[in-house]
Each structure stands twice: as structure tokens, then as C-alpha cells.
Amino acid sequence: MLIDRQARIIEKKSWGNYYLFRIESPEIAGRAEPGQFLMIKVSNHLPPLLRRPISLHNAENGAVEIFFQVAGTGTRLLAEKEVGSTMDLLGPLGRGFTVEQKLKGQEVFCVGGGRGIAPLYFLARKLKKTGAKPVVFYGGRTKEDLPLTNKLKELGLEVMVSTDDGSAGFSGLVTALVGETLATRSPAFLYACGPEAMMENLAQLCQRKNLPAEFSLESIMGCGFGACFGCVRKIKRNGQPSYLKICQEGPVFGLEEIVWQEKENG
Ligand SMILES: Cc1cc2nc3c(=O)[nH]c(=O)nc-3n(C[C@H](O)[C@H](O)[C@H](O)COP(=O)(O)OP(=O)(O)OC[C@H]3O[C@@H](n4cnc5c(N)ncnc54)[C@H](O)[C@@H]3O)c2cc1C
Ligand code: FES
Numbered sequence: 001m002l003i004d005r006q007a008r009i010i011e012k013k014s015w016g017n018y019y020l021f022r023i024e025s026p027e028i029a030g031r032a033e034p035g036q037f038l039m040i041k042v043s044n045h046l047p048p049l050l051r052r053p054i055s056l057h058n059a060e061n062g063a064v065e066i067f068f069q070v071a072g073t074g075t076r077l078l079a080e081k082e083v084g085s086t087m088d089l090l091g092p093l094g095r096g097f098t099v100e101q102k103l104k105g106q107e108v109f110c111v112g113g114g115r116g117i118a119p120l121y122f123l124a125r126k127l128k129k130t131g132a133k134p135v136v137f138y139g140g141r142t143k144e145d146l147p148l149t150n151k152l153k154e155l156g157l158e159v160m161v162s163t164d165d166g167s168a169g170f171s172g173l174v175t176a177l178v179g180e181t182l183a184t185r186s187p188a189f190l191y192a193c194g195p196e197a198m199m200e201n202l203a204q205l206c207q208r209k210n211l212p213a214e215f216s217l218e219s220i221m222g223c224g225f226g227a228c229f230g231c232v233r234k235i236k237r238n239g240q241p242s243y244l245k246i247c248q249e250g251p252v253f254g255l256e257e258i259v260w261q262e263k264e265n266g
Contacts, residue, residue: 002093002225003027006086010063015147018115019079020057020067028091032059034123035096035216035252038066039224041088042077052078053221053247055119055193056092064089067148069115093224097123097191097214097252104131106188109181111137111202113174113194114145119216120193121148124157135160135187139174139194143167175201182209189213200260213255219246234259 011022028038039051052074058065070076081087097119108127110120117138124134139162140146146168152159161169162177170177175198178190182205192202193216206213222230224247231246236257244250 002090003031004088004090007064007089008086009081009083012081012083014079016144017070018067018145018147019070020065020148021081022063022065023087023089024062025064025089026062028089029059029062029064032056032064032092032122033096034099034126035119035214036092036094037119037224037251038064038089038091039093039221040066040078040090042074048074048077050074050222051088051090051224053093053224054078055216056122057118058122058125067115067118067121090224094247094251095249097216099123099126099130099132101130103127103188105133107133107135107185109137109178109187109190110134111139111174111178111190111192111194111198113139113192113198114141116192116194116198116216117148117152118193120191121152121155123191124152125155128155128157132188134158135181135185137162137174137178137181139163139177139198140168141165173201174198175205178202179205182211187211192216196261203255203258203260206255214252215255215258216251217246217253217258218251221247223247 007023007025013020037053037055041051054066057067112120127134135158137160141164162174190213199215219231222228226248232243235244
């Protein structure tokens with residue numbers, strides 16, 4: 001069942017280009033799962049015509065949270081909204097991450113690049129409740145790209161950060177930090193969300209280590225619920241390539257299912 005509601009912003013935080021909203025929406029919060037997303041109407045005027053897809057960053061106590069980076073017109077209009085104003089939310093949409101009971105007691109890696117950390121906070125909370133031991137890898141270009149580090153640590157998680165310029169944590173790409181850590185630790189599962197190149201690199205590491213994994217893919221989305229075919233992408237289902245709607249069948253897919261775009265184009 002799709003829920004389409006006007007919802008009120010009850011808290012707003014910002015760090016440079018990044019924003020976090022807490023939004024009152026008991027119906028959506030009560031049904032939300034990590035890895036699912038919302039389609040948000042960013043303006044009551046045209047343009048932009050289309051809603052924008054944003055992950056559920058958290059759902060707790062009758063409210064949902066979103067964490068986003070300004071990327072263009074739509075997200076800039078969203079960022080201009082203030083506490084007390086309302087916006088139209090459609091969701092929760094899509095298929096989220098799989099959290100199995102068998103992960104109880106096991107270490108699992110959650111890898112987020114930049115704004116890709118958004119759904120992993122909600123996921124790490126659920127993993128912790130299940131009894132798994134999530135280790136969060138949080139990568140950015142500079143330390144300014146890691147505004148959620150303390151929030152993640154406050155959950156009592158082990159958090160490893162990396163920056164491309166060495167301004168915080170490990171100096172280099174988050175994939176290199178994960179690769180280095182995999183040399184000494186053997187997690188039971190890896191979850192990731194971030195730029196496609198980062199996830200493709202992680203997929204190669206997982207294949208080499210025989211490590212099961214899930215990745216949250218991005219796509220341009222017109223509707224978010226299967227009506228427009230705007231998000232179709234080649235995915236291997238049961239070993240067979242087929243064209244699936246990312247918004248309905250994903251955005252989360254298993255390691256063996258994804259046909260990486262570079263391989264597709266190259
Ligand atoms: C399932 C899903 C979950 C997402 N979750 C988050 C999140 O939690 N936080 C966050 O910061 N961002 C998230 N995004 C990305 C976010 O949707 C885009 O940054 C946003 O739609 C850009 O809109 P814009 O009008 O600001 O930028 P535009 O000016 O429209 O474009 C800027 C860039 O964003 C891309 N883009 C434009 N429209 C879309 C669209 N509908 N879907 C995807 N990419 C688009 C364009 O190709 C371009 O590269 C998510 C995307 C998807 C598909
Ligand atoms: S966004 Fe319309 S079908 Fe997926």
C-alpha cells in the first residue's frame with residue numbers, strides 16, 4: 001500500500017551542502033524498512049515536475065529522517081524548507097536490505113560513500129537490534145563530507161572513516177580501507193550504498209573473498225512505483241539477464257544480480 005501524505009518538518013540540521021530533516025509521519029515510519037525510499041514533492045510549483053527519490057535515513061517514534069546532499073534544483077528547493085513547513089511524501093517505496101537472523105553474533109560491514117551513508121544508519125540500527133555487529137565504513141572526499149560520523153558513533157557502532165585528501169581518518173578511497181580491513185577480518189556480509197564506481201570496486205573485493213553482499217543502486221526515477229519505466233536497468237535474475245524496474249525490484253540488489261554499468265558500456 002502506497003502512502004501519500006503531507007508531512008511536517010520537525011527538525012532541520014545542516015552541514016555545508018548536506019541536510020538532515022526529521023519529518024512527522026507515523027504511517028510511513030510504522031512501515032519503513034532500511035533501504036526503502038520516499039518520493040518527495042519538492043515544490044508545489046513547476047518546475048521541477050518530478051518528485052525526487054530520497055532514502056529513508058531513519059524511522060523512529062512516529063517520524064522519519066532524510067539525509068541529503070544538494071545536487072541540483074530539486075534538492076536545493078528541498079534544502080530551503082524550514083521547520084514547520086509541510087511537504088508531500090510518497091512511500092515507503094522499493095525493496096530494502098535483507099537482514100537475516102543468521103547474522104546474529106556476526107560482524108557485518110556497511111560501506112557508505114558520501115550521501116550514500118543515508119540508508120546505512122537505519123540499516124545499522126536494525127542489524128544491531130538483530131544482534132549482528134555492524135562496522136560502518138564512511139568515505140568522503142574531505143572531512144566536510146562526513147557530517148554523520150558522531151551520529152553513527154552515538155549508536156555504539158565501530159565507525160571507520162576515510163577521506164580522499166587525508167583530512168580525516170584513513171587517507172585514500174573507502175574501498176582501499178575496506179580492502180585493507182578484509183585482510184585481517186572476515187565479516188559475514190557486506191552492504192553498500194554510494195557512487196557506482198565505489199560499489200563496483202567493492203563487488204570485486206566481495207567476489208574475491210566469497211563474501212555475500214547487497215548494493216543499493218541509484219537511477220533517475222520518474223514515478224518511484226513502477227508506472228513510468230524510467231528506471232529500468234539490466235539485472236541478472238536467477239542467472240538470466242532481464243530488464244527490471246529499479247524502483248520496484250530494488251533499489252537494493254544482491255552481488256550476483258548486478259550488471260555493472262561500466263562492463264555494460266565497455
Ligand atoms: C533510490 C534512491 C535513493 C536516493 N537517496 C538519496 C539520499 O538519501 N540522499 C541524497 O542526497 N540523494 C539521494 N538520491 C539521489 C537524489 O535522488 C538525486 O540527487 C536528486 O534526485 C537530484 O535531483 P536535483 O533536482 O537536485 O538535481 P538535478 O539537477 O535534477 O540533477 C543533479 C544530478 O542528479 C541526478 N538526478 C536527477 N534526478 C534524479 C532522480 N530522480 N533520481 C536519481 N538521480 C537523479 C542527475 O542525473 C544529475 O547527475 C537517491 C536516489 C535514488 C534513486
Ligand atoms: S521510476 Fe517509474 S517505473 Fe521506476
